[in-house]
Each structure stands twice: as C-alpha cells, then as structure tokens.
Amino acid sequence: MPAKGRIAELRFQKKMANLLEQASEFTKGFFAGGISITAIAIFLAFLWVQYPDNVKIVLSQIWYILSFLFKKWAGRRYVKTHLEGTLGKQIEKINKEVHGLDADKIKIVLVQHKVREAFIKEKTLIIRLEYKENHYENLVNVAVIYAENFLYRKLELHLDDEQRTSINLYTAKSLLKNREEEALQFLHKNCYLPVARDNENIQAYFEKLEKIDNKGLFYGVFVQEMVFLGNKVYFKKKPVGINNEVKKFVDFLEDFVQRERGETDIKKTFSGTNIKVAFVLVALKEKRELGLLDNYVHYVETILSQGIESIYAFGWGTNISFVNEVATTIKNREQNLTEINRLKYRPVFSDGGTVEALCVLFRNKAIAELQDYTSVQAHDLTKASGKK
C-alpha cells in the first residue's frame, strides 16, 4: 500500500508539473503573439455577432480617418457603414420597445455599375449618397425613405394620408435622435416643411406625437398598439373608420402625457372599438409603503371584465421596485393575462426633469375580433335616437 501511495503521489506531481509547463507555454505564447491572433479573431467575431451595429459604428470611424488619405475608397465605406450602424442601432432599440414589430435592418447597397435593362426590370430606386462632408443629408434621406417605405409596411393600417405622413416623419426624426443639429435642421427644412407648411393637421399631429414621445410612450404604447391593431386587420376587409379611432387614441395619449407631475386623477382607459387600453399608475406612496398589492390586482380584474386588451403598468423613481412587485403579482394571479414586455425608459417632464421609469405591458389572452366601424356607428345612432 505505501508503494502504491508513493506511485500515485509521483503521478500527481508529474501531472502538476505538466500542467504548469503547459500554462507557462500558453502565457508565453499569448504575450509573444502566438495565440493573440486567434484570440483577437474570436473576440472580434463575437463582437460582430453580438453587437453588429456598434462594430459598424467603430468601423465607420476607422474609415472616416482613412478617408483623409484615401478619399474615394475609404469615404465610400465610411458613408455606408455609418448609415447602417447608426440607423441600425435605433432600429434595434425600437424592436426592443415594440413587441411584434420586427422591423428590418437597413442594408445600403452601393451601386457602381448597372445595365440599363436590369435597372428598368428591377424597378430600382437609387438615391444619392453625398461625400462625408454632407453626411447629415445622407442620414436624413435614408431615415425618411426607411420610415416611409419599410418600417410600418407590415402593419397595413389604412391610416389617412395626414396620419401616415405625420407618423412617418416623426419616426424619421426619432431615428435621427442624438444626431447633430445639422441633420435635424435639414429634416425640418427639406422633409417636414414641404408637407406641413400648409397643412395644420399634419403640424398638430406631429406635435402630439412629439409630446407623447417625450414621455416615452411613442414606441412603447402608440406604435405597440398599432402593431396589435395591425394584427387584427390581417385577412380582413379594409376597416373604414380605423383612422378616426387612431386619431382619438392619439388625443387620449396626448391628454395622458400632459397631466401634471404626480397627478393620478386623469382618464386612464381608452375603450375604443378596436383599441382597448388601460394604464395602471403605480404611484401612490401610501399604497407602496403599506404594500397594498391587492388594490392593483382588483383594479386589473375590473378593467379586464370591461374588455380591456392591453394593460400598461407605469411607475418611476423610487416606485420602480414596487412596479416590479405589482407587475409580478398581477402576472402570477391573473391567468388571463400574458406579460409582453418590461421596459425601462426615461420620460422628460415639462419642467425639463427626467427620471428612470418602468413600463410593464400585459395583454389579455382573449382578444376580440376586428369590429366593423360602420355597424358600431349605426348602433350608436340607433341608441342616440332612442330606438333600443
């Protein structure tokens, strides 16, 4: 037995020596560059897969510097990668905020050669990309074309022209968020003014969307409800009157976001023909301190029985953890609800203050079929004339 023990000990010592030797070789190789190329390649591949837009933005900065030496070659690459990266990042953010939108990314195809026949056959639109000195123009042009033609195309909402124009323009503006002032000025002069200058409805609509967005509800609530509405419209005949309901919904959201800070006594439900939304404001200090979760659960039960389909629970600042608690309780107790999204955002208040906020979206499992507005209007008229 002692001899066996000695052999085992020797084997262990040998293994340890081997391991140390290997570790030493690895370290030497790493610092000498032997493994570094592979490691860097793996790391870059990981970044490319995980954060493609950020990688494109970094690459675009490299192309930008190189473009001072190689104006044509690097300038072209800078413009392309910067457009794809910056707009792609915003699109990714929108996709996180809006469940089910699945907005496509942008791929800029730089055309250098095109045969006439192929150009005509493909019904191509080719836009101009300016040199890097006027790159803000490129950003605006691509953002507008993307918003006009791609972002909401899947929704098939049958909005009226003014609504569509305002929503698309506002979306283009939001895609340019955090861009330099030049880009916003260019958008205002070249895209907004030509359509809004003589159209008060577009001006008013645009302003409403801006107010809603400042409070963080443009994508998270408005566009989200447009996606839900779009899902109802699939395979149905064109619903005449849907634009009126969207208009009323925007007015409701505008009233809601214009409430004073801390005001909770405001209309919090929109029970339209096809849009049925309720807001739950988790803001009362005493409820939070007393842990009165049941009040919220009962309120949710009441609005569910009224046919509400989307429930948004909001709260900010010190209430965030309580919102989480309320949302989790609702999720566990209400079998008829599905939690769709739990999003942090930052509303901007009228006094310029901003605070971290949380919005939790629940969707009723029982969603009504698309309702025809004409029959609803007829029903309302019958009721109004007393013919019950």
Place this chain on the structure above:
Amino acid sequence: MSEKEIQAVYDEDLPKLLTDLGLKEDFDNGKIKCAFCGDTITLENFFSIFSDGEKIKFACKREDCRVKVSKENGKSS
C-alpha cells in the same frame, strides 16, 4: 433579423453609373430633367434616379421633389 436594401450611388460613382445606363451624354448636355419639377439635373442638384415603366427618371434635390421620391418610390426590394 432580415434586412431591407436601400440602393444608393456614392457621389464619386455617379458618372460611371450614368455611362452604364447610356445617359452620360444627355446628362452632360443638360438634357436630363427632374421628373417632378422639370429642372435640369446637374451634379449639384441630383438626388435620385428611378425607373418608371420603360423610362429612367431623375429627381432633383428640391424639397418638394425629394419628398415625392420617398413617398412614391422606394419600393425597390
């Protein structure tokens, strides 16, 4: 996530593209007009090029024409 293609021509490549499309001479001679406002298209005011039936059309950078392009075209992919 899928991607939507937006086709574009970089400033530097425009003359080459026009040559391919057989329009370089007309362009240089000022014979190409904006499909919306009728202005002559130049290297300075060129905004986009698109096909309409069998015709190849151009749009200039004027605000109204630019808006019409993004509203009425862009169905390229």
